[in-house]
Amino acid sequence: MNIPGELTPSQRILLGPGPSCVHPRVYQAMAKPIVGHLDPEFLQVMDEIQEQLRFVMQTRNRLTIAISGTGSAGMEAAFVNVIEPGDKVVVGVNGVFGNRMSDIVSRCGAEAIRVEAEWGQAIDLQKLEDALKQAGQVKAVALVHAETSTGVLQPLEQAGALCKKHGALLILDAVTSLAGLPVKVDEWQIDVCYSGTQKCLSCPPGLAPLTLSPAALDIAQNRKTKVQSWYLDVTMIASYWQDSSRAYHHTAPINMNYGLREALRLVQEEGLETRFERHRRNSAILLKQLSELDLTPFVDESIRLPSLNAMSIPNGIDEAAVRRRLLNEYDIEIGGGLGALAGKVWRIGLMGESSKKANVVYLAAALREILG
Amino acid sequence: MNIPGELTPSQRILLGPGPSCVHPRVYQAMAKPIVGHLDPEFLQVMDEIQEQLRFVMQTRNRLTIAISGTGSAGMEAAFVNVIEPGDKVVVGVNGVFGNRMSDIVSRCGAEAIRVEAEWGQAIDLQKLEDALKQAGQVKAVALVHAETSTGVLQPLEQAGALCKKHGALLILDAVTSLAGLPVKVDEWQIDVCYSGTQKCLSCPPGLAPLTLSPAALDIAQNRKTKVQSWYLDVTMIASYWQDSSRAYHHTAPINMNYGLREALRLVQEEGLETRFERHRRNSAILLKQLSELDLTPFVDESIRLPSLNAMSIPNGIDEAAVRRRLLNEYDIEIGGGLGALAGKVWRIGLMGESSKKANVVYLAAALREILG
Numbered sequence: 001m002n003i004p005g006e007l008t009p010s011q012r013i014l015l016g017p018g019p020s021c022v023h024p025r026v027y028q029a030m031a032k033p034i035v036g037h038l039d040p041e042f043l044q045v046m047d048e049i050q051e052q053l054r055f056v057m058q059t060r061n062r063l064t065i066a067i068s069g070t071g072s073a074g075m076e077a078a079f080v081n082v083i084e085p086g087d088k089v090v091v092g093v094n095g096v097f098g099n100r101m102s103d104i105v106s107r108c109g110a111e112a113i114r115v116e117a118e119w120g121q122a123i124d125l126q127k128l129e130d131a132l133k134q135a136g137q138v139k140a141v142a143l144v145h146a147e148t149s150t151g152v153l154q155p156l157e158q159a160g161a162l163c164k165k166h167g168a169l170l171i172l173d174a175v176t177s178l179a180g181l182p183v184k185v186d187e188w189q190i191d192v193c194y195s196g197t198q199k200c201l202s203c204p205p206g207l208a209p210l211t212l213s214p215a216a217l218d219i220a221q222n223r224k225t226k227v228q229s230w231y232l233d234v235t236m237i238a239s240y241w242q243d244s245s246r247a248y249h250h251t252a253p254i255n256m257n258y259g260l261r262e263a264l265r266l267v268q269e270e271g272l273e274t275r276f277e278r279h280r281r282n283s284a285i286l287l288k289q290l291s292e293l294d295l296t297p298f299v300d301e302s303i304r305l306p307s308l309n310a311m312s313i314p315n316g317i318d319e320a321a322v323r324r325r326l327l328n329e330y331d332i333e334i335g336g337g338l339g340a341l342a343g344k345v346w347r348i349g350l351m352g353e354s355s356k357k358a359n360v361v362y363l364a365a366a367l368r369e370i371l372g
Numbered sequence: 373m374n375i376p377g378e379l380t381p382s383q384r385i386l387l388g389p390g391p392s393c394v395h396p397r398v399y400q401a402m403a404k405p406i407v408g409h410l411d412p413e414f415l416q417v418m419d420e421i422q423e424q425l426r427f428v429m430q431t432r433n434r435l436t437i438a439i440s441g442t443g444s445a446g447m448e449a450a451f452v453n454v455i456e457p458g459d460k461v462v463v464g465v466n467g468v469f470g471n472r473m474s475d476i477v478s479r480c481g482a483e484a485i486r487v488e489a490e491w492g493q494a495i496d497l498q499k500l501e502d503a504l505k506q507a508g509q510v511k512a513v514a515l516v517h518a519e520t521s522t523g524v525l526q527p528l529e530q531a532g533a534l535c536k537k538h539g540a541l542l543i544l545d546a547v548t549s550l551a552g553l554p555v556k557v558d559e560w561q562i563d564v565c566y567s568g569t570q571k572c573l574s575c576p577p578g579l580a581p582l583t584l585s586p587a588a589l590d591i592a593q594n595r596k597t598k599v600q601s602w603y604l605d606v607t608m609i610a611s612y613w614q615d616s617s618r619a620y621h622h623t624a625p626i627n628m629n630y631g632l633r634e635a636l637r638l639v640q641e642e643g644l645e646t647r648f649e650r651h652r653r654n655s656a657i658l659l660k661q662l663s664e665l666d667l668t669p670f671v672d673e674s675i676r677l678p679s680l681n682a683m684s685i686p687n688g689i690d691e692a693a694v695r696r697r698l699l700n701e702y703d704i705e706i707g708g709g710l711g712a713l714a715g716k717v718w719r720i721g722l723m724g725e726s727s728k729k730a731n732v733v734y735l736a737a738a739l740r741e742i743l744g
Contacts, residue, residue: 001427003640004420007630009413011405019626022406030627031399033383034391034576036705041381048376055373068578069441069603072622076603104602198623204406206440206578206625228600230476231441231448248710250444251390251570253578255402256628258379268375333408338620 012327013359016335017148017308018176019198019205020351021359022263026203029262030255037251045261046241046252052264053209056178056201056272057193059185063234064211065241066260068253071175071196074208076104077232078171078192079142081212081220085109087139090131090168092116092123096149096338097173101142108228110139119150119340120310122303125158132166140169140191145183146176148199149338151299151310151347153181160189169216175199178209179267180279180307180351191216197256200279200307202352203263206256210234263352279306282355286348289364293371298345307355309348310341319343322370330366384699385731388707389520389680390548391570391577392723393731394635398575401634402627409623417633418613418624424636425581428550428573428644429565431557435589435606437613438632439580440625443547443568446580448476449604450543450564451514453584453592457481459511462503462540464488464495468521468710469545473514480600482511491522491712492682494675497530504538512541512563517555518548520571521710523671523682523719525553532561541588547571550581551639552651552679552723563588569628572651572679574724575635578628582606635724651678654727658720661736665743670717679727681720682713691715694742702738 014021035042046065053064067077079101083089087110091102094117105112115131117123123143132138141163143154156172163170169191174183180200185193191213198205212220212234220227220234227233231250240249267275283306287297290311298310313319319336323346326332335347350360386393407413418437425436439449451473455461459482463474466489477484487503489495495515504510513535515526528544535542541563546555552572557565563585570577584592584606592599592606599605603622612621639647655678659669662683670682685691691708695718698704707719722732 001640002423003637004424004633007401007404007417007633009405009407009630012407012411014406014408016408018623019406019408027403027627029379031403032379033381034386034394035381035384036386036388036391037577039384039699039705045379051374052376069445070622070625073441073445073603076601100602107598107600107602196623198626204625204627205409205623206628226479228479229448230472230479231445250442251568251577253442253576253625253628254391255399255576255631256578256625258381259627261376261379265375268373327411333411 010331013332013362014354015348015350015359015363016333017347017349018351020202020349021353022202022204023266023353025266026259026262030259032258034254037254038246038248042254043246045257049257049261049264050241052261052268053211056264056267057183057185057209057211058187059211061185061211061213062242063217063238065237066257067208067210067232068250069208070205071194071208073232074194074196074210075101075173076229077208077210077234078194079104079108080227080229080232081234082169082192082216083108083110083139084223084225088113088135088137090115090128090135090138090141092128092143092154094121094123094150094152095119095144095147097144097147101173120152120299122152122154125162129162132168138166138168140171142171144173146174146305146307148176148308150341151305151308153303153305155303156188164189176305176308179275181276185211197260197263200351201263201267203259206253207260279350279355282350282357282360283309285357286350286360289360293367307349307351309350310345311348312345319346325370326366332363332366382703385704385734386726387720387722387731387735388705389719389721390723392574392721393725394574394576395638395725397638398631398634402631404630406626409626410618410620414626415618417629421629421633421636422613424633424640425583428636428639429555429557429581429583430559431583433557433583433585434614435610436583437609438629439582439604440622441580442577443566443580445604446566446568446582447473447545448601449580449582449606450566451476451480452599452601452604453606454541454564454588455480455482455511456595456597460485460507460509462487462500462507462510462513464500464515464526466493466495466522466524467491467516467519469516469519473545492524492671494524494526497534501534504540510538510540512543514543516545518546518677518679520548520680522713523677523680525675525677527675528560536561548677548680551647553648557583569632569635572723573635573639575631578625579632651722651727654722654729654732655681657729658722658732661732665739679721679723681722682717683720684717691718697742698738704735704738
């Protein structure tokens with residue numbers, strides 16, 4: 001038997017695609033005494049989190065909860081509850097996460113109609129409409145608000161109306177946008193929206209905010225088939241989170257929810273607009289400082305994310321070696337490219353607690369030393 | 373906008389069906405600085421956890437990991453990876469969790485052949501064999517080792533050989549047994565075994581240990597259909613946990629894994645046999661002290677769990693009022709009955725850190741005051 005030693009993780013500055021840095025108050029909250037998952041004190045925590053999530057998701061949807069898994073569990077929950085075998089789902093695919101949505105749709109026994117864009121581009125709403133017209137009855141349209149693999153921000157102002165016109169639900173991946181840039185669930189007519197805690201919310205990974213519009217909830221409650229996932233079946237989860245019965249479903253991750261509550265308190269204290277402006281400002285500072293190192297953004301300014309800055313890597317640079325040096329010599333994590341962008345971009349996340357001028361200046365200085 | 377106040381949970385003594393009390397070292401580990409999910413330091417943590425889990429699960433199975441969800445996610449992962457539509461699965465049902473397994477089997481599009489026993493009884497292996505003979509080719513047999521809803525310990529020594537004889541996998545729910553009583557995965561020829569962290573491991577809920585035998589893994593790797601859950605697809609998860617590529621799948625709950633590593637360190641330091649003996653001893657003390665209050669165990673001694681003590685409630689007692697007083701006046705949580713046993717039993721968990729003589733004596737004294 002080999003007993004590992006005491007855990008002594010380095011103090012990293014997390015400027016990758018997530019997780020982001022965590023505020024000390026969130027760590028402290030997670031370390032507070034555990035209570036039972038049906039303890040009145042925990043039920044109150046759940047009530048508070050629902051209100052807090054409605055605030056940050058800008059929605060009045062009653063079903064607004066934290067799924068007991070990471071962002072990918074949120075994605076799966078978003079699909080398995082409203083999609084049934086034989087349904088058609090139009091999926092915008094312009095990066096890893098659109099691909100993943102498409103995969104999940106097919107695992108639901110549904111047909112994924114892929115509307116693609118090059119990695120680094122947004123999904124063209126005209127192409128989306130063409131697909132909707134051509135497909136006949138479509139159950140849902142799925143889009144990624146903030147493609148973590150490319151740094152692209154998907155414009156959404158018109159998407160909701162387009163989906164309504166065609167009688168389709170709009171499912172939105174807001175994993176890398178929520179609490180870092182506006183996610184207006186009600187105003188944008190989004191039916192299902194999910195996120196993760198470890199990005200702009202700056203809570204460690206382990207929970208996935210999820211909200212369903214009344215229309216989506218109605219579909220989930222009136223399915224012909226059982227939801228293929230027992231664990232992610234929102235009608236049962238909602239009984240635990242919301243009904244007066246508080247019917248036991250699964251044991252919620254108590255201390256993770258403590259952490260999320262505290263992370264959301266920090267968001268509330270800062271205010272959404274102030275927080276969004278901070279994310280924009282630090283991204284602008286980053287791009288300016290990196291431009292002095294001849295590093296240019298991969299994504300056009302009009303659709304560029306402030307939370308995830310993809311930078312094109314100049315020829316002749318061993319990009320993995322640069323990242324290793326950043327990590328080992330400077331305790332800075334940045335991300336490499338995924339899939340089609342492997343070796344071609346660095347992904348610099350400025351999310352939540354990580355979005356600080358100090359981090360930007362330090363990273364630019366470190367890159368100057370390494371590249372210079 | 374309503375900002376909730378600072379979180380100030382009570383210091384509960386958790387003697388219910390889980391979660392159990394958490395050692396201060398586990399809280400401290402969870403509050404250590406987060407690193408990235410692909411950081412070499414975290415990859416090492418994952419390697420260490422795998423070794424630690426093999427120790428506590430008494431297995432050499434290579435695929436021995438922590439699923440990024442609670443015990444119920446572990447249950448779902450156990451089934452969706454090896455069961456395909458049309459398969460037959462014999463499920464032992466003698467409580468809530470056998471029922472849940474049966475539900476999940478049907479959500480896999482498979483046929484659940486229920487072998488039932490009364491709540492409070494174990495599954496009769498002869499009836500299991502009859503079902504196997506009658507059903508023809510059966511893909512798997514599923515049993516609950518420790519029925520949290522009834523306090524029954526399922527005898528397992530013969531079950532593995534029986535399954536092998538009929539060419540069926542053996543799937544075991546070890547949620548309320550692992551690290552509290554022996555779970556001998558290899559010796560008992562168990563093919564798929566899962567647990568949760570918040571019971572006898574005494575880590576907060578949020579992760580689910582899971583192990584697959586080489587035979588089960590082979591089945592998972594050679595399916596005709598894709599696993600219906602993207603999130604719980606073990607072949608992809610194994611790439612992240614084990615392959616040299618460390619291919620990104622989802623962002624693991626970093627700090628929860630810190631906590632699990634520390635909880636497992638505590639198990640290793642105590643030693644399995646010492647820990648099992650402690651669970652037995654404190655259960656015996658509990659039963660003796662409660663017998664003086666005329667409280668009798670619901671389950672026969674031969675199949676009684678030391679980790680979850682179901683006590684019959686005498687007539688004329690408002691059991692919910694007793695539990696409320698325990699919680700509000702003594703900060704003690706015990707569990708009520710579930711399903712068929714609602715109002716009929718109290719479920720007193722003595723799991724992991726909660727299994728202490730001090731807790732037993734305090735609970736008995738509190739019950740004496742309330743009932744006396």
